[in-house]
Amino acid sequence: MFCVMSRFLSNATNRVDAKGRVSVPATFRAVLSSQAIEELYCFQDFHYPAINIGGPELLARFERRLEDLDPFSLEANRMSLLIHGGGIFMRLDSEGRLMVSDFIRTYTGIEGEVTFAGRADYFQLWRPDAFQAAQNAAREELGRSGPRS
Amino acid sequence: MFCVMSRFLSNATNRVDAKGRVSVPATFRAVLSSQAIEELYCFQDFHYPAINIGGPELLARFERRLEDLDPFSLEANRMSLLIHGGGIFMRLDSEGRLMVSDFIRTYTGIEGEVTFAGRADYFQLWRPDAFQAAQNAAREELGRSGPRS
């Protein structure tokens, strides 16, 4: 069942085990392997308390964006601080699990469970209740301006 | 038959079985297969406690809207959170049934029965009594400001 052409979509929440590991949903792993992604680039989301994870290409895209900015601007400085200083590389274990490090835990507030949320080119790690809350807020914002046609 | 146009019309309510499955009405399945839709894109309605279901084209429509935004803005982040992270992809089983997951159950309040409501390009899942109530309310609203009297 090749769910969807190589993009991260939908969401799922899995449990963190006693060793601090959590399974990445099989659908997401399928996307990773279809793009031959071994090294995962992780960094903090700019707006939400979530960790973004994607392939090295994701970092490259940010760097391209960075080049468009005035290198001495506060915005460029801030961005580099996040994507270079704040980013880390990870890989999955043989079972397709990742370690929930302190880096992840403190920024997201994750404890016993992790919600994986697809974002097309990358996916996110959320604390489940934070994810729900953010979604409800977003839906309300969008509903107000009326996306329904 | 006169109802063969490729649009989702009218409504029907079916029972959820012990495994949490429910048959999609044959008329809706006919529309899906006439458009060769295999993957179903599902998301929460912005105004009502209902789940909207359509083909990938439905997602594409939202993404087109996303492209008009600055990809690093809060606005874009919020929209992606909903349409990518908030949407679920599903497929029907070999009998044309779908699973009533927690995602669907909690947002709609569905328990033993599901009302399928056609919405032209997509269809909806409702809790039967909520559907009746919403219809009555809508009818009353329209009557007050509109066609009758």
Place this chain on the structure above:
DNA sequence: TGGGACAATTTGGGCGTCAATGGGATTAAG
């Protein structure tokens, strides 16, 4: 107009497969 047979849907379960999870063993790191 009212059966009644036939066809299509809807519904109910059994079963196999695969993903998620847990725990012990092995290896790397400090």
Place this chain on the structure above:
DNA sequence: CTTAATCCCATTGACGCCCAAATTGTCCCA
């Protein structure tokens, strides 16, 4: 030498696939 990360295997449970029963709807003919 101690601790932590990784690997490997076993268990569990969910989901997809198949087949069968029951229900509903449709059409034809008396």
